[in-house]
Amino acid sequence: MGSDQDGAFYTEGRVRVRTSDRAFLNPESKASRDISVAFVGAVAKDGKTLDATAATGIRGMRYAIEAGRRDVTFLEINEGAYGELVRNLELNGLDPGSARNTSLQEFTNARNGRFSVIDLDPFGGVTPYIYDIMKIVGDGTLLMATATDTAVLCGAESRACLRLYDAVPMHNELCHEAGLRILAGYIARVAAQFDFGIAVRLALAHRHYMRVFLEMRHGVDAVDESIASMGFAMYCDRCAAPTHEKAALPVASMCPRCGSRLRSAGKMWLGSLYDKSAIGKAMALLDDREAGARTVRMLSTISGELDTPFYYSLAAMTARLHIGSVPIRAVLDALGDMGYNATRTHLDPNGIKTDAPVDALTGCVRDASARIAGKK
Numbered sequence: 555m556g557s558d559q560d561g562a563f564y565t566e567g568r569v570r571v572r573t574s575d576r577a578f579l580n581p582e583s584k585a586s587r588d589i590s591v592a593f594v595g596a597v598a599k600d601g602k603t604l605d606a607t608a609a610t611g612i613r614g615m616r617y618a619i620e621a622g623r624r625d626v627t628f629l630e631i632n633e634g635a636y637g638e639l640v641r642n643l644e645l646n647g648l649d650p651g652s653a654r655n656t657s658l659q660e661f662t663n664a665r666n667g668r669f670s671v672i673d674l675d676p677f678g679g680v681t682p683y684i685y686d687i688m689k690i691v692g693d694g695t696l697l698m699a700t701a702t703d704t705a706v707l708c709g710a711e712s713r714a715c716l717r718l719y720d721a722v723p724m725h726n727e728l729c730h731e732a733g734l735r736i737l738a739g740y741i742a743r744v745a746a747q748f749d750f751g752i753a754v755r756l757a758l759a760h761r762h763y764m765r766v767f768l769e770m771r772h773g774v775d776a777v778d779e780s781i782a783s784m785g786f787a788m789y790c791d792r793c794a795a796p797t798h799e800k801a802a803l804p805v806a807s808m809c810p811r812c813g814s815r816l817r818s819a820g821k822m823w824l825g826s827l828y829d830k831s832a833i834g835k836a837m838a839l840l841d842d843r844e845a846g847a848r849t850v851r852m853l854s855t856i857s858g859e860l861d862t863p864f865y866y867s868l869a870a871m872t873a874r875l876h877i878g879s880v881p882i883r884a885v886l887d888a889l890g891d892m893g894y895n896a897t898r899t900h901l902d903p904n905g906i907k908t909d910a911p912v913d914a915l916t917g918c919v920r921d922a923s924a925r926i927a928g929k930k
């Protein structure tokens with residue numbers, strides 16, 4: 555079953571909601587919901603589920619109906635949207651009493667216990683909500699948070715990023731990965747104040763949003779471990795080469811290759827972005843026909859992706875070398891033949907994650923370009 559819209563109703567997965575101006579619904583977020591349903595089904599611990607910013611309630615209802623979550627609470631601050639939410643719960647045979655017309659902030663202050671799954675999907679950024687969310691997480695909670703303030707996280711509005719996330723963004727071709735890492739890093743810093751560390755299970759930058767899937771881990775050791783995963787990214791404009799350093803303060807400021815001053819970004823999460831085993835389990839549960847080929851492809855790129863910070867953009871590299879574009883496959887194969895790990899990344903169709911030094915990569919790019927020129 556795919557999604558379909560018949561004027562008054564929108565169907566996605568096994569859930570049907572009324573379309574109305576009163577409750578926000580973006581069909582473009584279907585991939586995010588499909589992946590989340592599979593992820594919740596695959597890895598979430600038993601316990602209560604919170605759809606913290608419900609609108610139509612489509613996410614929480616899909617967790618209940620498709621991922622088998624029995625105890626789902628829906629929050630919606632807006633009265634008109636809340637009315638739609640109640641109707642949608644009835645329409646799908648779920649308890650309308652599980653919806654509350656209140657804010658996440660009030661709810662988390664009212665001793666409602668801890669939740670093992672929390673979905674946060676507000677308008678714009680997540681920073682106004684994270685502090686309150688920490689009051690209801692427990693050890694092992696799966697916290698999924700979507701940010702749509704991508705202009706802030708990607709550096710088009712860098713002063714806002716400093717203000718909201720207390721981090722300097724990267725305003726170049728690596729901005730999506732840096733944005734995801736700034737988002738995860740921000741949540742890790744707030745979580746630390748509540749004695750929680752984080753493990754990033756999955757991080758997606760797709761279309762208009764960035765979304766992180768985090769496992770919350772209680773205790774000082776877990777906090778120390780996640781703080782030790784924080785640091786800074788450095789970028790040389792001349793070499794188009796990214797580096798990074800896990801550290802409390804930024805360190806290197808000169809490029810070791812060319813001596814230029816490096817651009818720094820952060821503080822950000824520099825630990826793993828993917829739990830390949832959890833992603834594999836989610837992929838096994840994903841209904842491929844429902845999710846569609848693009849979502850399946852994105853997840854399979856992620857499962858093959860080298861899980862290290864930053865990638866090289868072939869487009870930036872060929873522009874810097876003043877050569878024409880080269881096929882990514884040829885460069886990946888050449889790096890593999892030389893014994894390096896080299897993969898694609900879901901963050902950039904032209905991006906290469908590799909453990910090869912930048913000179914080896916540059917050599918492969920030049921060779922691939924020369925081969926193409928020779929054939930012409």
Ligand SMILES: C[S@@+](CC[C@H](N)C(=O)[O-])C[C@H]1O[C@@H](n2cnc3c(N)ncnc32)[C@H](O)[C@@H]1O
Nearest residue numbers: 578607608609630631632635657658675676677
């Ligand atoms: C982007 S929509 C949610 C979309 C929905 N999760 C989906 O997948 O279709 C955000 C919703 O959160 C609600 N909201 C905003 N601030 C809130 C708060 N502090 N507490 C609870 N709900 C809030 C808004 O009224 C809006 O309906």
Ligand SMILES: [Zn+2]
Nearest residue numbers: 790793809812
């Ligand atoms: Zn350099």
